Amino acid sequence: MSIRIQQVSKSFGSFQALHPLNLDIQDGEMVGLLGPSGSGKTTLLRMIAGLESCDTGKIFFQDQEVTRQHVRDRRVGFVFQHYALFKHMTVAENIAFGLDVLPKSQRPPQQEIQRRVSELLERIQLPHLAQRYPTQLSGGQKQRVALARALAMQPRVLLLDEPFGALDAKVRKELRRWLRELHDELGFTSVFVTHDQEEALEVSDRVVVMSQGRIEQQATPQELYHQPASRFVYDFLGQVNIFSGQVQGKKMSQGEAWIELPHPLKAEQGEVFLRSHELALSREPVQKAHLPMQINAINLIGAEVRLELLPQGWSSAEPWEVAISHQDFNSWQPQRGDRCFLRPLAGQFFAAAEASVTPAGPEPLNWSSSTRISLAS
Numbered sequence: 034m035s036i037r038i039q040q041v042s043k044s045f046g047s048f049q050a051l052h053p054l055n056l057d058i059q060d061g062e063m064v065g066l067l068g069p070s071g072s073g074k075t076t077l078l079r080m081i082a083g084l085e086s087c088d089t090g091k092i093f094f095q096d097q098e099v100t101r102q103h104v105r106d107r108r109v110g111f112v113f114q115h116y117a118l119f120k121h122m123t124v125a126e127n128i129a130f131g132l133d134v135l136p137k138s139q140r141p142p143q144q145e146i147q148r149r150v151s152e153l154l155e156r157i158q159l160p161h162l163a164q165r166y167p168t169q170l171s172g173g174q175k176q177r178v179a180l181a182r183a184l185a186m187q188p189r190v191l192l193l194d195e196p197f198g199a200l201d202a203k204v205r206k207e208l209r210r211w212l213r214e215l216h217d218e219l220g221f222t223s224v225f226v227t228h229d230q231e232e233a234l235e236v237s238d239r240v241v242v243m244s245q246g247r248i249e250q251q252a253t254p255q256e257l258y259h260q261p262a263s264r265f266v267y268d269f270l271g272q273v274n275i276f277s278g279q280v281q282g283k284k285m286s287q288g289e290a291w292i293e294l295p296h297p298l299k300a301e302q303g304e305v306f307l308r309s310h311e312l313a314l315s316r317e318p319v320q321k322a323h324l325p326m327q328i329n330a331i332n333l334i335g336a337e338v339r340l341e342l343l344p345q346g347w348s349s350a351e352p353w354e355v356a357i358s359h360q361d362f363n364s365w366q367p368q369r370g371d372r373c374f375l376r377p378l379a380g381q382f383f384a385a386a387e388a389s390v391t392p393a394g395p396e397p398l399n400w401s402s403s404t405r406i407s408l409a410s
């Protein structure tokens with residue numbers, strides 16, 4: 034079931050939660066709505082569901098307009114972060130609930146309901162817990178049951194609002210992979226809300242990044258990561274190091290630090306955004322860049338070693354972070370307080386809109402377009 038959202042907007046009193054926006058979701062697609070708290074993700078999801086009315090605009094499911102259709106007629110399934118399973122009902126009864134309460138004319142025969150429940154219990158890999166009550170389940174198991182309960186109605190569209198938000202990191206990771214598999218196998222259309230970048234990039238076919246009631250960018254995870262359209266998106270997708278300075282042809286400088294750019298830039302002032310793995314680290318000064326740093330903290334946990342660095346002789350609003358392999362770390366054995374130098378490998382330049390030194394903030398539209406640069410030596 035495809036979904037078309039046309040010029041849809043929403044205000045609560047004088048507050049505009051959603052500015053008119055357009056979004057097309059393909060049949061069978063899994064779309065992640067990603068954005069900080071208050072950006073309008075849940076409002077948009079609730080409008081698709083029919084739980085919230087539209088002030089302006091139209092919503093279509095396939096070719097059928099559903100803008101004013103009641104939630105129960107839209108055939109959407111929901112899973113929320115804190116899905117209230119009925120405590121006095123067993124797992125099997127919870128899954129069957131939606132079917133059991135259908136009007137007699139629409140209700141499948143008991144045998145068919147039982148068959149569907151058994152099949153769903155298999156799918157959520159919990160057939161052995163069919164007779165348990167919700168209080169006897171873990172958080173992850175409860176969310177699986179919530180999902181099965183939504184799927185029992187054979188929805189055309191599945192809407193999920195931070196479905197795994199309350200679970201610990203490991204269970205969360207497991208469940209999102211499992212959800213993706215289920216989505217692929219059953220072929221429904223899914224829209225889910227998250228503020229977790231990793232979650233959105235890992236499972237979505239397409240990610241819609243929202244900020245202040247607007248869509249900042251919609252793209253595949255790969256496009257979003259490699260071609261963020263704005264400072265906001267770049268910044269939101271993970272830790273980013275920002276070098277701001279004056280540009281003179283091929284050189285960009287600030288205090289004692291400078292970077293030689295791969296090609297001259299027209300802007301006089303701007304910022305280079307660099308991710309933690311887009312920088313090379315050296316103990317000695319290097320050519321093509323002078324970014325002196327002092328190691329402030331070392332984090333060994335994870336696939337890479339993360340070093341937190343403080344600029345020396347120049348400034349940055351935030352400490353910088355650089356990732357190196359455990360192998361490099363072991364051969365170098367850097368200590369807290371050691372000096373080192375950085376060399377950019379790749380990054381993105383954002384020109385200042387005017388001759389202003391305002392740091393990048395969550396107002397990307399105030400800035401001029403960005404120029405992708407490759408800083409490989």
Ligand SMILES: Nc1ncnc2c1ncn2[C@@H]1O[C@H](COP(=O)(O)OP(=O)(O)OP(=O)(O)O)[C@@H](O)[C@H]1O
Pocket residue numbers: 045048050068069070071072073074075076077226228
């Ligand atoms: N019923 C309501 N009445 C008044 N304001 C509301 C209502 N629902 C949402 N808002 C406001 O609209 C804005 C968007 O809210 P929404 O819940 O859509 O954001 P969100 O991106 O889902 O945030 P979160 O990640 O925190 O859930 C917020 O500023 C919120 O306070």
